[in-house]
Amino acid sequence: MNKRVKGKNIIITGASGGIGEQMAIKVAENGGNLALIARRVQLLEGLKEKLMTTFKVKVEVYPLDVTDYAEIPRVFSTILEDFGEVHAIINNAGYGIFQEAHETSFSDVKGMIEVNVLGLMACTGEILPYMRKQGFGHILNIASQAGKFASPKSSVYSASKHAVLGYTNSLRMEAARYGVAVTAVNPGPIATDFFSIADESGTYAKNVEKFMLQPDKVAEKVINALFTNTREINLPRWMNAGSVVYQLFPSLIEKVGNKLFFKK
Template sequence: MNDRIKGKNIIITGASGGIGERMALKVAENGGNLALIARRLPRLEELKQTIEDRFQSKVEIYPLDVSDYEEIPGVFQKILNDFGKVHGLINNAGFGIFKEAHEVPFAEVKGMFEVNVLGLMACTGEVLSHMREQGNGHIINIASQAGKFATPKSSAYSASKHAVLGYTNSLRMEAARYGVKVTAVNPGPIATDFFSIADESGTYVKNVEKWMLKPDFVAEKVVDALFTNRREINLPRWMNAGSVVYQLIPSFVEKVGNKLFFKK
């Protein structure tokens, strides 16, 4: 059991599936208490029951679409009332759609920014003053390698994750003065139902399936970083190396990798 996590109260958004669900189980396994947020109430109820059957952690569920900004303050106030203190927030809610820029309806672009960026910022805003006042806390934002290395068919999604990284990097410097830690997580493709929306044709999954990250592996890396000074988690390492090379010689990478990048 991780003593840094034991007894701590942690909020996870997008908790009803994928790495959100796996992170919740890992936190509970390490003795942390959980406030779980997601749109799908039945999935949250199932997860709550699983955690209560297997662990001693306190767990409460809060159905919420993080793009419903007017609802966020009330939900977070209820969490504070239920738990007293919030020690950690993992902003995991998000989605992507892989299409060329001219094919993406503006409504889908707007939806990605509302959830991936504005929802994340709104949720963070609801805990930030609380964490500053108590002099500690940890905010973890799930971004993406796409935010560091944009490729074709992910223009809007990459833009939203670029925004998450910009926000996270600024927030980290601001929050450090008050004892609040901030970490960005940049995974490559993960084998979850994310791709049921992002890749309706199945082409991308088929092309990269053998390289996709396992959700339990990603969840373990994130939960292990809770309440540490980890600045970023970049997975897998080889993909992050590609992002670094891209920053150094972007024109070369775009020219050499162009055909491969279109395999989404």
């Protein structure tokens, strides 16, 4: 049992599947209470019933599309009324589409930026003033190794995750003055239904299948970092090492790795 999590009230966006669902399970396993946000209400309700029955924790469901910016203040106000206190938010809602830049429709560009970046910022903006006032809290933003290591056929997705990292790094310095921790989570490819949207051909998923992270393992790393001063969680380590080398020698990596990158 993680004593830091027990009894805490935690918001998770994009909680209806993938690592969002797995993080909710890990929070409940450790005695934390949950405000679950996603569009797929039936999946949220099923998860709520499972967690409350199995772990005897408080779980509430809040149907929300994080691009419905006008609705976000009402939902977060309701969460604060229902729970009284909120101790952490995990901004997990997001998606990607792997196409070359000239192939990506503007509606898809707009969709990825709105969900991955603006939705995350809007949700954070609602809870941050409360956390500053209470002098305690933790904001965890699910970014990606794609935000540190750009590659072909993910120009917009990488751009969105670069934006998340830039926002997170600045926010960390601002929030620290008020006792609020901020963590960036940068996973590589995870074995979830993310790729059913991102990679319709199935080529990339097939090429990296043996390297894919398991969602429960990623979730465990994230939940273990709750209420610590962890700056970043980078998974897997070898991929993060690649991103470090890329920052040092970008021209060389782009030249040598170009063919490999296009396997996506």
